[in-house]
Amino acid sequence: MTALEELTLLAKQNPNPTVSAWKNKGHKIVGYWCSYIPRELVHAAGLLPYRIKGVGAEGTTRADVYMAAVCNCTYSRAILDMALNGAYNFLDGLIGMNECDHGRRAHEIWVKKIGVPFDHFLFVPHKSNDTTLREFEKELLKLKVHLESRFHTFITDENLLNSARIYNDNRALLKSLQENMKEKAPRIKGSEMHDVVIAGESIPPExxxxxxxxxxxxxxxxxxxxxxxxxxxxxxxxxDDSSFYKIVEDVGGLVVADNCCFGTREFWEPIHLDGDPFNSLAASYLNRPPCPRMIDGFDKRFQDVKDMITEFQVDGLLVTRQQFCDLHGVEAFFLKKREKELGVPFSAPLIQEYVGLDTGRLKTRIEAFIEQIER
Known part of the structure; x- marks a missing residue:
């Protein structure tokens, strides 16, 4: 089996085979909700960080009892539904955060209705400045102490720096793969690259x-x-699956770049190992390519996108979001206000449901967009 085939298989399995292998060695696994939660800190405690995903969800029936289907995104409900059905019983702990209202609520219901051996809620500031950096560093130190207490371990500066170096290797290798997409004729598809990124969220970084x-x-x-x-x-x-990418490819598009959570935002910038490791970790995560949850981050996101449009020779942008996602809804509004600055056309927002992807509708709209911009 090729490395790409192995990674693709790992991306589509939840849980994947590394879970049982890890547990059979007597090791612990801690789930985490969002990419703003530093995996390095969990790894430095000798634990496996496992990104919570909705892969494998068959519906949201049980979750809909607690989260109304008319105003909560299918992604959060799909994850909660899997948890309620026992799919995440292998976890030894769970770390949530103030990502969005839907994800936060799903975490709270999970903890209250199912229970977890270890629960920690990490507060991540919504702005990046000197004051919020100090607060975030305090939050990471709280998480460190809680992990040490619950799992009877000690997270040394040396262990944390070593974990940061291992994950920086992840990031550098992923970025080298992504930069292959700058070529006129790249050697990897966008859907394949997306699967590669997803696979790394839930296996040992080594x-x-x-x-x-x-x-x-x-x-x-x-x-x-x-x-x-x-x-x-x-x-x-x-x-956390490549279905949308494959729809684009089916109608002749080649996805060469993105600014998605399960995408370039995850690996574009390394952890800067300068001075105190906790300060470095806090600064690197708070100043990474920002998610729409960062309320002061649009200007940086917009400039990053403009740069990538040039570097990756982009012909057009597909704007996409989950149904009921307030954060990406506001983001699309901000983008529309500055459309003339981009230099390339972009679509009207393509609204998705996580479970039961409306392939036909999306395919028609994407193909119509590509017909307008094709070379």
């Missing part, structure tokens, strides 16, 4: 690095991709 290095070598002998109609940037939310 194993992930080995697979990524193999993948980098494999791509050197892979035939380049010439057969596409337009180079596409995905702006917004696509979730």
């Amino acid at each position: 194993q992930y690095n080995q697979l990524l290095r193999r993948l980098v070598e494999e791509l050197e002998n892979r035939p380049p991709l010439y057969d596409y109609r337009a180079r596409i940037f995905i702006y917004g939310w696509t979730g």
